[in-house]
Amino acid sequence: MAAVETLGYVPNRIAGALASTGSPLVAIVVPSLSNIVFADVLRGVAQTLEAGRRQAVFAVSEYEPSREEALVAAMLAWRPAAVMLAGLEHAEGTRRMLRAAGCRIAELLDIDGTPQDLAVGFSNRTAGRVSALHMVQRGYRRIGYVGHDIGQDTRAGKRLAGFRETLAEAGLAPASEDIRAVRSSVGEGRIGLAALMARQPQLDAVYFSNDDMALGGYFHCLEAGIAVPGQLAIMGFNGLDIARHTPQPLTTIETPRDEIGRIAAQLVLDDAPPQTVDCGFRLVEGATV
Amino acid sequence: MAAVETLGYVPNRIAGALASTGSPLVAIVVPSLSNIVFADVLRGVAQTLEAGRRQAVFAVSEYEPSREEALVAAMLAWRPAAVMLAGLEHAEGTRRMLRAAGCRIAELLDIDGTPQDLAVGFSNRTAGRVSALHMVQRGYRRIGYVGHDIGQDTRAGKRLAGFRETLAEAGLAPASEDIRAVRSSVGEGRIGLAALMARQPQLDAVYFSNDDMALGGYFHCLEAGIAVPGQLAIMGFNGLDIARHTPQPLTTIETPRDEIGRIAAQLVLDDAPPQTVDCGFRLVEGATV
């Protein structure tokens, strides 16, 4: 140990990884890092892996399944102990490779569907239902929807499906929808609500695909002098910190993103059997519904 | 290649890394992932490394130098081609290890100081000066400051130093300051401004340590009925997307975070000589100053 100290010796983990059977690497491919949601999950994963002496390697797919496939292929060359992905929908090639690789697979943030191995998240469909029900119970009847591209973000699509179901079950007309073929952002939420209100001025509530979009809608209302929730109620999804501090806190659904990352990482560390963990979510009653 | 196809052979990059001289890994230690700033840098780095067939490995230091040191030590065991860190201030042990490791070192988001090797960012001190000057030129004279912990976030501290310098040079009294010993957040900005206004109701402008804090202050004004910028001007730092879409766009300084990540990664890929790259910043004239 004296020699270690004087020479500044650091064990070579590459050599260690090659020699040993179990891999010290865990690969994570997220759709985006601009969205704080994935950054939160990543943090939870990194934190837990660190305690377990594993190392996180990561890449960003930009919401493109083909890119996710290429990145997973590249990741598998590192012989990771596990590959973590967002959601349950992946290219056929991605699934095939992962099955062949024989490493653990963790699919995060969604449990509506059939997981490959481990799934840690919550039901987006149920979240959409809960949101719709909350608005209906509060007495809103002419409820619209403003959302971003659900082709890319299938989790948002599942929330929308749940939302539509519940409106139908409540005997309400299908919502007027403004679905924008773009990534979610505050700016798009603003534009989307303005467009929807221009078409359907009689709406009394709008459900947004997430908090970014909802905040854009809320800011539009503030500027256009639309009383919230008197004239128009607004509901988002995610429970972003900033949405708790707007003049009126946003009514939304808070998701345990950090916890999802931590649990997924722990299951991998423990080499737990295949399972689906429902981390649930929490309705946050703000002041906008 | 037919056999490769049928057997699903994937080259083992761990073995490849061990056998070859140059390392395919680049290590990145960021202070936080909750802050979108670091996520943006990380994205730029990951994107560029991917094109160069390198793999990013990362860890989160939670703004603790001792933790950064431990993480760098762990990272060096992977024999990375480069280690990327935020800022120029690091524990003595961190610097020593990095020097001994002989890998490239990239210090990001700050160029006010002496870099170890590569530095890619902008001058926070100058940004603070530019912000103060902008407010002074707009006619504000009783300018306050609301900030978060500058012990942890030395870049915010440098902006504050530049801000103070310029106020002094303009012959103005030192600003009333509310510096909170916490991470930046929208909520803390809100609390901070309320506290500062209670102590110094005659302020006509407030500079915030970043956009998160500034948005909190702005929301406080909206709720408390303080006219912005008539009664109180507000300026932030970072150029967050959301701050462009508030009822009044926030006056702030936009930083090229993505570009910083990309340039740093490219310099590493090119094995460029030690240098400091000033990516600059851009004053965004919103409607709050």
Next chain:
DNA sequence: CTGAAAGCGCTAACAG
């Protein structure tokens, strides 16, 4: 229980 040696799956150098 300690110490020696055989790989892990590649890369790179070298001989043919």
Next chain:
DNA sequence: CTGTTAGCGCTTTCAG
């Protein structure tokens, strides 16, 4: 230019 082989620095097994 192609084909062979000696390591890269560990872990793990096996003999002493």
